[in-house]
Amino acid sequence: xxxxxxxxxxxxxxxxxxxxxxxxxxxxxxxxxxxxxxxxxxxxxxxxxxxxxxxxxxxxxxxxxxxxxxxxxxxxxxxxxxxxxxxxxxxxxxxxxxxxxxxxxxxxxxxxxxxxxxxxxxxxxxxxxxxxxxxxxxxxxxxxxxxxxxxxxxxxxxxxxxxxxxxxxxxxxxxxxxxxxxxxxxxxxxxxxxxxxxxxxxxxxxxxxxxxxxxxxxxxxxxxxxxxxxxxxxxxxxxxxxxxxxxxxxxxxxxxxxx
Ligand code: ADP
Ligand code: MG
Numbered sequence: 499x500x501x502x503x504x505x506x507x508x509x510x511x512x513x514x515x516x517x518x519x520x521x522x523x524x525x526x527x528x529x530x531x532x533x534x535x536x537x538x539x540x541x542x543x544x545x546x547x548x549x550x551x552x553x554x555x556x557x558x559x560x561x562x563x564x565x566x567x568x569x570x571x572x573x574x575x576x577x578x579x580x581x582x583x584x585x586x587x588x589x590x591x592x593x594x595x596x597x598x599x600x601x602x603x604x605x606x607x608x609x610x611x612x613x614x615x616x617x618x619x620x621x622x623x624x625x626x627x628x629x630x631x632x633x634x635x636x637x638x639x640x641x642x643x644x645x646x647x648x649x650x651x652x653x654x655x656x657x658x659x660x661x662x663x664x665x666x667x668x669x670x671x672x673x674x675x676x677x678x679x680x681x682x683x684x685x686x687x688x689x690x691x692x693x694x695x696x697x698x699x700x701x702x703x704x705x706x707x708x709x710x711x712x713x714x715x716x717x718x719x720x721x722x723x724x725x726x727x728x729x730x731x732x733x734x735x736x737x738x739x740x741x742x743x744x745x746x747x748x749x750x751x752x753x754x755x756x757x
Contacts, residue, residue: 505530505565505709512559513546520546522733533710535724542730544713548682552588553578587676589667591683597656605638608673645669661692682713
């Protein structure tokens with residue numbers, strides 16, 4: 499049953515900073531087409547896991563493997579751009595947009611990674627180049643519509659309300675055409691209506707066939723969205739299961755109370 503094969507397999511991920519093991523040998527299996535929650539108290543290693551998965555940190559030990567077609571591809575030891583090209587996109591815990599650029603331009607930056615024109619086309623502005631540019635703008639607009647920002651395409655990122663900036667970050671990540679999207683606390687600092695909109699969009703992303711790993715503090719968002727949840731505490735995975743199961747797990751309750 500190929501459908502049951504994991505999209506992402508993390509085996510004994512170890513991330514050591516001096517004497518501190520931010521990840522102390524963590525296994526993680528993410529099934530395709532799911533929203534996989536990653537939760538845990540502050541400092542438990544969630545963002546470190548994101549940074550290991552996207553090549554910002556090179557793990558001290560263990561392996562990260564992504565399913566690709568009929569085969570697999572090792573991601574550990576690769577650069578962030580190689581990992582992005584393999585189909586893994588992310589947003590950051592703190593919004594990182596090009597603030598002076600419009601929403602549309604921010605998404606176009608993401609798309610340019612996949613631009614196929616030659617230098618010759620770029621210098622001479624050939625018909626092929628102009629056609630590709632039109633297509634890129636149409637794709638960028640489609641992505642903005644998908645995240646509910648179509649009407650704000652020409653607004654500079656810094657002038658968007660905070661909730662819209664978070665959606666734009668997701669749009670820019672989607673421009674990479676990922677198979678796996680990593681979201682690091684996307685609901686942090688958002689109002690209740692913004693969280694409702696975000697939740698709808700994350701569900702739409704999953705329904706479009708993109709697998710999602712979601713780091714989130716809001717337990718109601720985790721409960722409403724996640725097909726499966728892994729819980730970290732002090733760099734160890736202490737629980738895993740459905741959102742309902744982990745929420746009722748005494749080890750999880752204790753970890754949060756102790757924090
Ligand atoms: P979380 O995202 O779950 O709140 P982090 O992954 O950011 O936790 O951090 C886990 C632990 O690793 C913390 O103790 C943090 O201080 C430490 N840590 C994370 N990144 C670094 C780094 N670059 N250098 C040193 N320590 C780090
Ligand atoms: Mg974090």
